[in-house]
Amino acid sequence: MKCDVLTLFPDILTACLDESILKRAREKELLEVNLCNIRDFTTDTHRTVDDSPFGGGAGMVFKPEPIFRAMDFLGEDGEPRKVVLLSPQGRPFNQSMAEEYAREEKRFVFICGRYEGIDERVKALVDEEVSIGDYVMTGGELAALVIIDAVTRLIPGVLGDERSIENESFSWGVLDYPHYTRPREYRGMNVPQVLLSGDHEKIWCWRRKEALRKTREVRPDLIEKTGLSEIDKKILAELSSEENG
Ligand code: ADE
Numbered sequence: 001m002k003c004d005v006l007t008l009f010p011d012i013l014t015a016c017l018d019e020s021i022l023k024r025a026r027e028k029e030l031l032e033v034n035l036c037n038i039r040d041f042t043t044d045t046h047r048t049v050d051d052s053p054f055g056g057g058a059g060m061v062f063k064p065e066p067i068f069r070a071m072d073f074l075g076e077d078g079e080p081r082k083v084v085l086l087s088p089q090g091r092p093f094n095q096s097m098a099e100e101y102a103r104e105e106k107r108f109v110f111i112c113g114r115y116e117g118i119d120e121r122v123k124a125l126v127d128e129e130v131s132i133g134d135y136v137m138t139g140g141e142l143a144a145l146v147i148i149d150a151v152t153r154l155i156p157g158v159l160g161d162e163r164s165i166e167n168e169s170f171s172w173g174v175l176d177y178p179h180y181t182r183p184r185e186y187r188g189m190n191v192p193q194v195l196l197s198g199d200h201e202k203i204w205c206w207r208r209k210e211a212l213r214k215t216r217e218v219r220p221d222l223i224e225k226t227g228l229s230e231i232d233k234k235i236l237a238e239l240s241s242e243e244n245g
Helices: 010-017 020-027 064-077 095-104 120-125 141-152 200-218 220-226 230-244
Strands: 002-007 032-037 082-092 107-112 128-131
Touching: 002 010, 002 064, 002 141, 010 020, 010 032, 010 141, 020 141, 032 064, 064 107, 064 120, 082 120, 082 141, 095 141, 107 141, 128 141, 200 220, 200 230
Parallel strands: 002 032, 002 107, 082 107, 082 128
Antiparallel strands: none
């Protein structure tokens, strides 16, 4: 995946891109990130990127010109890109969007907003406005990083073991099951016996049951959305009867 990130604070992204899996993905050339400082596309001596809103009101608005100029510059190579604007008003980002981005799009531009908002005319450049959740951050940089991270780890070759993606939270449509490693006993807490049994079918059932238990407790909305298999319905009924008696 190749992406350009338009931002006023490239260092926010550098810190994360230079660590761990994102760093390795860049070294393996599976991820390429070009950080583009919007201030470099201003033309006045004060390098102004914001102005007060027409119609009045508190706060400042991101001016359109530096963003349009930055996009003109990036567009010079003629390569098609999907342009994503990060904002709390966008389509909520989730795992299926991460999968869609990893599958279909090769090249992205992420525009990170700041201030109270961005001049509406910038939307003429944008293919999709995306939010990472129902809260307001100081800017879109962390949101761009969240998306880059979630998409990059789905690119084949980025993670060591692709099986870990197949089994993880959300790809089952529910939350992840509990994990244990050595030691078998720690401070009086034991690893569940079934995980030591070597019986793969029993282990699968236990994991599915624990995943459903957790999901029902903290994200019942996911269970409604996912649509349960007959086995899941049986497991949920078992959970309820265990609780009721
Ligand atoms: N910028 C500020 N808050 C945001 C959010 N929740 N998602 C995406 N971009 C943002």
